[in-house]
Amino acid sequence: EIVLTQTPATLSLSPGERATLSCRASQSVSSNLAWYQQKPGQAPRLLIYDASNRATGIPARFSGSGSGTDFTLTISSLEPEDFAIYYCQQRNSWQFTFGPGTKVDVK
């Protein structure tokens, strides 16, 4: 099973600031990685797939990069609605796995 590690566990920022979230895989997943956003009491929402492709309806302030074992989700300028938990997920091989999440909260 491929293990995903996300850093930091918590990121405290102010609206308008840039957020940089990391996801590292225990072995190469090529570009087979997605990012999701989850708010309290809601299901996750797909943001980025195949490392760098924005899903339908996702604002341009969200971008993804990376390949192999190291990936980054960047939110260029935080909006109030962006404070949430972010998960990465790999589909390189079954068992598909999620990272433990990074919580982005208000500083």
Place this chain on the structure above:
Amino acid sequence: QVLLVESGGGLVTPGGSLRLSCAASGFNLSDFYMSWIRQAPGTGLEWISYIKTGDSPVYYGDSVKGRFTISRDSANNSLYLQMNSLRAEDTAVYYCARLLRYDFWSGSYYHYQYVDVWGKGTAVAVSS
């Protein structure tokens, strides 16, 4: 409107069984890869089962293999998860999930293993 609605969750004693249902609307469930994903209280996400289109094999996570069965009913446009021999560690919110599909202009498809549509989830609690 594309929608997934889960039902069937509840409180069950250890060793018991539950059958979760997921009613799809706005799309033909048989044309998409589908999954069940769970989230234990206050924790992260666990992908527990995965079914492709047609008669392809299904997949289970090690934590549920041999106890849970995923199935699909085209006539009812629904997905199911039969859960047997339930344990306390199966306590979670269970999400029905549609996997992303890219439609080429030629009419062919590419199926991704990422979730583009989630249900709201149904809560399962296993306790004596």
